[in-house]
Amino acid sequence: MIEGIIWAIMAGLMLGLYALPEKYAKDFEFENTWGLFFAINTFLIPNIAAFGLIDGFSEVLAAIPMSVLIGMGVSSFLWGIGVMMWGKAINHIGLSLGFSIFIGTIILVGSLIPFMVGGLPDTQVFITILAGIAVVLIGVVTNGRAGILRQKDEEGEQKKGSMSTGIMIAVIGGLLATGFSYANTVGGAVIHEACQQAGNPEWVSAIAVMYIIYIFGGIAIAAYFSWQLTAKKLWGRFRTPSFGRNTLLATIMGIFNFAASAAFAYAAFKLGNNGGTVGYAIFNTVSVAVAIVSGLITKEWVNASFKAKGSLYLGLACMIVGIVIVAVGNGLS
Template sequence: MIEGIIWAIAAGVMLGLYALPEKYAKDFEFENTWALFFAINCFLIPNVAAFGLIEGFGDILLAIPTPVLIGMGISSFLWGIGVMMWGKAINHIGLSLGFSLFIGTIILVGSLIPFMIDGLPATPVFVTIMIGIFVVLMGVINNGRAGIIRQKDEGSQESEKKGSMTTGILIAVIGGLLATGFSYANTVGGSIIHEACLKMGNPEWVSAIAVMYIIYMAGGIAIALYFGQQLTAKGLWGRFKTPNLLRNTALTTVMGIFNFTASAAFAYAAFQLGSNGGTVGYAIFNTVSVAVAIVSGLLTREWVNASTKAKGALYVGLSCMIIGICIVAIGNGLA
């Protein structure tokens, strides 16, 4: 169990840090940076990792039952749509509230999906894990509150005010629900792919790469369609012609390596955590990623002008998240 928790924490740390290089991209608009990142992250890195590290990868894909492969593909495609919807929600309600609602939905629903598929554990285990998830959600809510207070303190406009608050909330929550397709795909395909990888003589850890290959490739289709439309609508294809293209490609490649490795590490952690690994690993993975992202924001002085009230809510949120994942880990230990 300890090994699984360590892997889940490491995965969350990598996910929380992966976007930092984006701050140093030059001559790119938002759409250019993230379109290049997703192209590398969803198509280049998965193929290099899968075909370069997994023995008999083609045969492993063929060994996956068709219904499982279709289920993973559809749920992963929905995950890609969910990620894009989060970006749209921010246009309506701002980064802080949008992030809070999106991640909160992912942690709550995504952590429950493995229970829905594999069945509930013993009552003491289930209750303890749910208490931990509830405490985590209280932390996410406080983080969102801190961001809203900070926004007012700085007199900034995070939202482009293109729509109503109700619309933005609906988009964020629906996007979070769709993004839990990631958890579903990992749950239904994880054990089958793990067994297929072992039969081909691969070490256990490579099965996580195989799972993420399917998730990222299918999800990447939805993401590619979205960014292709955005780059065309805004006339931004020409922005790729810049002397800083090589620099920006290197930065987004680092982002992609961190992001894909984080997801693969989560998949391996879920397996190592045992029967409740999908739920426990998913909660730890997402919670740590949010905590690390917030701490990195503090270290890069994003909160330097925030009021004491905003910082207080942020610290309460961080504390709840840390306490919550500890309770979740205890619940998994009870199993």
């Protein structure tokens, strides 16, 4: 169990840090930077990792039952749509609130999906894990409040219509993004068995699972950014002396992001029967905490009020306590 928790924490650390290189991109608009990142992240890196590290990967894919592949493909495509909706929600309600609602929905629903698919554990284990998730959600909500307090002076009051629309988009996007958890739960064991039969070490199955999730999710993401780049006439912005530098930064982001997801899949496997729930909760919670701490280090909160910082620290404390409770609940099984 300890090994699985360590892998889940490492996954969360990488996910929380992966976007930092984006701050150093030059001469790109948002759509250029993230469009390039997602192209590398969802198509290039998964293919290099899967075909370069998995022996007989073509045979592994052929061994996956069509029903499992379809289930993973559809849910992964929905995950891609959910990620894009999160980006739209930020336009309405800001990064802090949008991030909190989106991740809060993912943690709540995504952590429960493995129970829905594989059945409930013992009552004591189930209640303890749920209690931990509840404490995590309190922390996420508290962090969202901190973000609202910080944004209030910087951006002014949001219009009611914009706020309600943004919240709705963030919640729906979070629900769709839980397709990531469903795909991992449905395909994890089957793909692990296929990789083992092909003579691969057990950790390799995590790459195979993420390959399917990222490729199908990438289809939705590629369609969105192609539309945005065309509508805003931004394709020409790729012609810049900084293209090489920006490509390197996007590649670093992609490696961290894909490695984080693969580490989560391996953590879920090592955590046993409740690994999908426990690993998912730890993975997302740590990523949020790391993102917030990195914001503190880069002085994003330097001008925030004492009230906003107090809410932020309380939220972080709740999240840490929550994942400890979740880990204890898994240990009871």
